[in-house]
Amino acid sequence: MHDKLEIRAFLLFLVLVTIAFFWVLKPFFGAVFWACAITVIFHPLNQRLLRKFKGRRNLTALATLLLCILVVILPVIFIVSSVVAEGVSLYEKLQSGEVNPAVYIEQVRSAFPLLEQTLERFNIELDNLTDQAGDAAIASGKFLAQHTFSIGQNAFSFLINIALMLYMTFFFLRDGDKLVNLLIRALPLGDARERQLFTKFAEVTRATIKGNLVVAIVQGSLGGLIFWLLNIQAAILWGVLMAFLSLLPAVGASLVWIPFAVYLLATDQVTNGLILIAFGAIVIGLVDNILRPILVGRDTRMPDYLILLTTLGGIALFGISGFVMGPVIAALFIAFWGIFMHEFQRKEPEPAAPAPEEAGPPLPPPGAI
Known part of the structure; x- marks a missing residue:
């Protein structure tokens, strides 16, 4: 009884000291x-x-x-x-x-x-x-x-x-x-599980930064470059905005360059408008489809809708750091539930084979009649 009380008291103080430690580090999170x-x-x-x-x-x-x-x-x-x-x-x-x-x-x-x-x-x-x-x-x-x-x-x-x-x-x-x-x-989670979780954390962090951030930088840079070549004001500002919007699947940077292309066509700058449409659709639009599978890989990529939701939710909760933290938390959530289903969930008993139906007397072999 005395030993159990000591262990519980130690664990309680361990939790309290750990919380206090992270609270001290909060300004530098x-x-x-x-x-x-x-x-x-x-x-x-x-x-x-x-x-x-x-x-x-x-x-x-x-x-x-x-x-x-x-x-x-x-x-x-x-x-x-x-x-x-x-x-x-x-x-x-x-x-x-x-x-x-x-x-x-x-x-x-x-x-x-x-x-x-x-x-x-x-x-x-x-x-x-x-x-x-x-x-x-x-x-x-x-x-x-x-x-x-x-x-x-x-x-x-x-x-x-x-x-x-x-x-x-x-x-x-x-x-x-x-x-x-x-x-x-x-950590008391089991060495194999902990290594699996740390590996998942590293994979998703690399995938998020390389796959999303690099693609965003490339799309924003290309967008800013074509805006500068077409003599559109504040090209760097619009390029950065395209980089941020590239986080949105399907539409992304097109939310910026399409209105500008329409304006160029409306003001009789047809050549510049067609150049912007062609460059945006072919070059900027294909960057995501070409670069992301190369940088991220098929195994670590999460669904686009999950990346979008966790990225926006992470930014709302943690600021700019949520750009990476949101998808990482989602990946760890999936990893934990994967381990749970693999190791802890009880296997359902196999259904019993159906009883054979009652049949009449066996038929005589061919030619017996």
Whole structure:
């Protein structure tokens, strides 16, 4: 009895201390998570460099981290700063009247009168759409303009989180195998199950970032490039918007380039409009079908509807980190239930064979009559 009381008290304090530990780390949750995600992505490269550097883990982790900074961190900082600058510039043009969404929609209405009739069948009025487009454009630009100052104020906090993420990434790259083995020893789920779950976590993290993020970057880059070549204002801003919308299956980036193509056709820029339609349908549209199976693989890919729901839900709950966390949680949910059905669910008893029906006396053999 005394031993059982000690064990229960110890387990209670273990749970409390663990909760307190995660509560202390809560302000840095995003930095810790992205350090884990970057480690998972760059782990294969780190292993190859480790063999080339003959087992020198510190040098290997440092080299991998420098590559990560060059390939990921610096481009992201450049894109974010460019998007903010273009968003503020667009807001100023909206305020001055240089850019007026109502004028653009009116030009489309004059060029395509059948479009208005088609929209009215779906209870969409162009007048309301004009007002909503203008309000949305001004609200979006105002948001960027207002937050530019706060971004500058929070630059120090942002840099601190980046530094913490890179610092932890270095140690995760260097000691990742030891940490995983330590967790496997500590967790009471069974070593085989734990290794299966850690493997699933790594697979889905790579699949989400490589499959979704890389495809989004490629589609956004291609969209921004064609917008720049066609001399459409704020090409980087629209390219980033296409990258975000590429998370939506089937439609994705077309929600941006189709309205611009319609506008180009409506304003007698037929050549540019046809170029944008052809480029969007053939090049941007096929990126998802070609790249995603190569980067993700058939075995780790989840259904598109599940990726969409978990991505949007993850972003709503966890912010930008939810882009990866949502699909990872869904994959672990599937993995846990798969283990449960495989190992714990009772097998249903096989149905008994039906009793033979009563029959009359056997028929005489042929020719016996």
